[in-house]
Amino acid sequence: VDADSTVSAYAFDASSGKMKLLNSMETGGAVACHVSLSRNERLLAVANYMGSVALFRLQSDGRLVERTDLQEHESLGIGVNKERQDGPHAHMALFDAQSKHLLVPDLGLDRVVTYNVEAVAGKLKAATPLALPPGSGPRHIALHPGGRLAYVLNELLSTVVPCHWDAKTCSLTSIGEPIATVPGAAVGVGGETYCAAIRVSGDGRFVYVSNRGHCSITVFRVLEDGLLERVSCSFTGPGVQAEERDPCWPPQDCPRDFALCDKDQWLIAANQDSDSLVIFRRDATSGALVQEGSTAECIAPACVLPLF
Template identity: 30%
Template sequence: MSLRTLLVAGLATSASAAKLLVGGYGPTSATNANGYIDTLDYTNGALKKISENTEAGAQPAWIDLGLKGKALVIDESWNTPDSSSLHTFALNADGTVNHTAVVSIPRGGPVSTQLYNANKNLAIAHYGGHGLTTFSNVNGAFTLLQNIGYENRTTGPKPQQQDGSHVHHSVLDPTGQYLLFPDLGLDATHIFCIDSTTGKLVEHADLKAPTGYGPRHATFWTSGRKTFLFVIHELVSKIISYQVHYAPAGGLTFTTVDEQSTYGPAVDPATTQYGAAAELALSPDARFLLASNRNVTLAQVPNVDPANGTRVASDSIATFKPAADGRLAWVQIAPSGGLFPRHFEVSRDGGWIAVANQKSGNVRLYRRDVRSGRIGAQVGAVAVGGEPNNVRWL
C-alpha cells in the first residue's frame, strides 16, 4: 500500500468521533420562539444533541468559525428586521458555546458573513436588507464601518424572489484583495476591492448573471496559474463557471467557460423547474464541487428515528469534478436526507458530509469517498427541530 493510500485511509476514519455546531430558526409553530445553536456529538455510529443555546435571537442564519475559539452567529430576524444582530460565542473544549457579546446590525435580514483583511474586518450580506455592511474587528469587538444599500435598482423578472436586491453571500477571493456578493434579486454579483489600510470596500463593476437566474452563493477555485469563480443560481438551479482575470491596474473581469444543471444530465429539466439550488462548496482537497438542491424530491430515505419504518422524502446533493479549464464534469446526485438542504459541510478530512435539512428539522451524516468524490451510506442522523440552516464541523 502506498504512502498516499495509507494517509487517505487514516483520514477516512478520523471522523469516527466528532462534534458539530448546527444553527436554526425556532419552531414555526411557536410564537416568538428563539432559534438555537446546538452542539452535536458523533461517537461510535451515533449522532446526538448534547447541548442547546437559544441566545442568538429569533432566526440565527449563519455560523462563522473563522476566529479562533469563537463562533460568530448572525440573527436574520426577518420577523423584526430592525433587531438584526451579530452574536459572539466562546467555544468550549467540549463543543458547547457560551454567549459573550452582541452587536446591533443597522441593516436587516443578514444571511452570511466573511472575515477579511487578516480578520481585521467582517462583511455581512443582507438578503432582507437589500445590501451589505462591513465592520472593523478589534480583539473580537465589532464596530460598523460601511452600510451599502441597493434600493431602487433594476431587478430580475421573477417578482416572487426578485422584488428587490437580495444579497445572499459574501466571498473572499484567493488573493485576499477582493470581496464578492451574489445578489439574487438583481441578477448580479457585486465586486469590491479591499482597502487594506482602512478595511473599507471600493466598488467595481458588477458581474452580470443571465436574466432571471438569481445568483445565490459562490466559491473560487484555482488551477495552476488560473483562477475560476463558480456561482450557483437559485432560480434556475444552475452553476456557471467563470475564468477570473486580474487587471494590472486593479479590478476583475470574467469569461464564462461552462454552465451546468445542479441535477445533472439524466434528470428531465421539466422535473426540476421548481428547484431552488442553495449551497455551493469545494471539497477540502479542492478536487470536487458540491451543491445542494431544494424543492425537488428525487428519493425516499429511512426515517431519522430507526424505530419508525416510514420512509421520508429527500432533496439532493450534487457533485461535480472541475477540470483544469474550469469546466464541470458530472459525478453524482445523492440524497440529502430530508427537505430543503440549505447548508452542508464536508469534514476537513473529506471523508464525511453533514447536511442540515431545513424543512425536515434534521441533520444527517454520510460517508464520502475522498478519491471518487461520491457520497455514500448514511452513518448518523438526528432530529433537531425547528429549521436547521447551518452546520459546521468543530
C-alpha cells in the same frame, strides 16, 4: 446574524462547547443573512438580504468595534422572477483568499457584485460586477483553492456558472455556459427545485451543490479547463438510497446547507424541513457520496460550520 439585522460576536470554549456573547451591533441594513471573516479575522462582512453589504472592524478577541462601511446595491427594477427579484437581494458576502476583495452574489440583480477592500480605512470600493442570465438568482459563490476559478450558484434556475477570478484586477468573468444541477427539472418561476449551498473539495477536484426540492447533493468533477462535468447525485433524506427521485415543492427534506469535514472524508447535510442532519462518506477518487446511516435530529437546521 439574526432577523433584527444585528450581528453578534461570541467567544467559544472548545473544552465545554459553550458560547458567551461578547457584543452586538446593527448591520445598517434589513434581513441580515450571511457573514464572512477576513483572513486575519480583523474584518467582518455582512450581507443584508434587502440589498446591502456592511463591513465591520473587529478586536483581536473577535469583539465588534465599529461598522466602517455600508454599501447599498442599486435597484435595477423588477427581475424575471417578480416574487423573488423585486429589488436587490444580497445573499452572501465572501472575502477572497487574500481578503483584498469581497464578492457578493445578489439574487435580485442577477449579478455578482465585487468590491476592492481597503483594509486600513475599512472601506469597500465597487468594481465591475459579473452579469448573469436573467432570472438566474445568484445565491452563493465558492472559490477554487487554486485561486483562479470561482463557481457561482444560481438558486432560481438551479445552475452553476464556472468563472475565472483575477485577484489582481478584481475581475470575475464566466468561462462557460451555466450547467444544470438537476437536468430536466422545472426551475425558475413555478419551479420544483432550487439550489441552496455550494462547496469545492480541498483538492480542487470536485464541486458539491445542494438542491432543495430535489433534496439532493449533486457532484461535479472539475475539468482541466475549469469547466464542470456532472458525475453523480445523492439524496439527503435520512435513509434514502433511491437512484431516481422526482423534485417537488415544497420540499420533503430541504438541504439548505452542508459541510465537508475532517479533511473532506465526510459530508454533513442539514435538512431544514425534515429536521435532520445526515452524514455521508466521501470517496476521494470519484467524489461520490454514500450515506453512512448516521443521522441526528435537529430542528430546522439552516447552517453547518465545521469547527475542527
